[in-house]
Amino acid sequence: MKLLSELSSLGFDNDIDTIVFTEQENEMLYGSSKRRRSPNDTQYLLVKTIECPCCGIDFDTYAVRAGKITPAGQDDDLRPRFNEIDPLKYDVLMCPICGYASLVKNFESATSIFKDKIREHVSPHFTGIVEEGFNYSYDEAIMRYKMAILCDAVGSDMISRRAFTCLKLSWVIRGYLESESDKITLRRRKELEADEYDCMQLAYKDFAKAYSEEKLPICGMDETTICYLLSVLSYKMKDYKETIRYIYIVLGNKTAPQKVKDKLLGLRDKAKVYVKGED
Template sequence: MLIKEAQITVVPSNTRLTIKKNKYCVVLNGTVIVKESQKTKKMCERNIFKTKGHIYSGENGCKVIVLGEEQLPDNIRQRILRPSKKETYTENAKDPQSAPNNLLYDISVCCPFCGTTFTAKQIRFSRLKLIKQDPDLRMHYEQMDPILYNVFVCPECSYANLAQDFDKITSVKKLLPFSNKRPEGSQLTELELAIENYKLVLQCLKKLESTPDKLARIYLYLAWLYEDTGKAPAAKEMRQEALTYFKQAYSTSSDQNSSQIHQITYLIAELSLQLGNKKDAYDFFQRLIREKDAAPWLVKLARDRLYVLRDKA
């Protein structure tokens, strides 16, 4: 049975699944059997794994979704592609605002600027259950929102960055001073604290003269978080900033690989559509569709959004 990308598929019991190699399979329900050489693995609900070898549905069937690496959110990509440091179990039962028990663990992080070692929280992504994906590529999970925990902030110098990029700085810029300040965490809700953390990331990335695509994604994350707080004007402003930086990234695309450019092209189109610029939305959706090597799941999304755009015309 052929499993298409970015599409939830219900599979009957004991059925062989045909999935392109080097894709990531998310088990939404039931079980999947993976046979590799002399080993057989049983993947259960909420497991995420890279496809290889022969794959079969379990006795009771399964429900799966297959994603390309470029479709994985940054925090999930980090968790899968860069296994974390030593884990420490963390209890959260006493904190009513915290994530459900067993979803968080602690890791030890060293600040690349001031050398301070501190403890940061990470998510057990294998225990999250994917619900849906928004047109702007935001993933929704049943138990919690991973982007709330995707920022590391040094408690000493306030250097902040995405977890997967925290130690990726050049030696030349390592001497930059950071004096960013944020409100006390105890005064903020979990969502408000996440917004402040991403604002810190923006300040730091601008000081480090980061690339436009990285700045664009931080603005997009902020747009999502402001939407969650019900602040529509702020969310719209962040979307506009994200669009501006994505366009800069597109115009200086020589440093990007093709999959990154294709995703940037899609996001320019989608954000243009959301902000009411139908001409740019149509233009960039069409550009992506014409790309012969674009990921099929992304082309399908672009076609679907074109239908929406035409309905609004």
């Protein structure tokens, strides 16, 4: 996988992917160094000063003014959409000094062992960044997510942590394709479509492992929500027998909302058709 290869511009070796990911995973993802600004985003952002838990230095970052954006629905895999901007682009905090990066919700939750691993394996290779402008392009957002995936993989034993970052990166790539597909080449679009799929595949694999190994809730998701997500992701990955298995876990849960169960019945029937075709 070449997911993290563009991090070479931040000081990492070109083979950084092979350190963090398996060979098979390395085949799955890639990156781009192109830059395209998003001036419309600026009016929905504010600057916040954050203290990095790894190096202790304060840095400025952007945060979305939640009160200024309005929900525009949700995709089947729980990706939230908004009318004004794509706030997911701003959901990774990255220290420009030491390179520590993570989803906003996880940024403070770095144990001392986690911090040591970042200081030992990430910071010495990180050359630092100088941010320009007052917003992030999708390509910059993707690079920040990749740094977060690197730090998750290096520093955390919680496989769900990387799973959620990968899932959100797939959402960011989808947002990129929806909003800027007319501004990018056909080749780039095909690459991004392949990346979105591969990020979802990585998220599916890791969330499935997390569900079998970690205590609930997982990334804030109760059993109904994680099994709903796994049924949708497994269906997208054509793992139809697993789709049916996860759906029956939700259907058998007395506390699961009826509207979630109703939504999954249609997916179960579609998955059953494929499973019959496989037999």
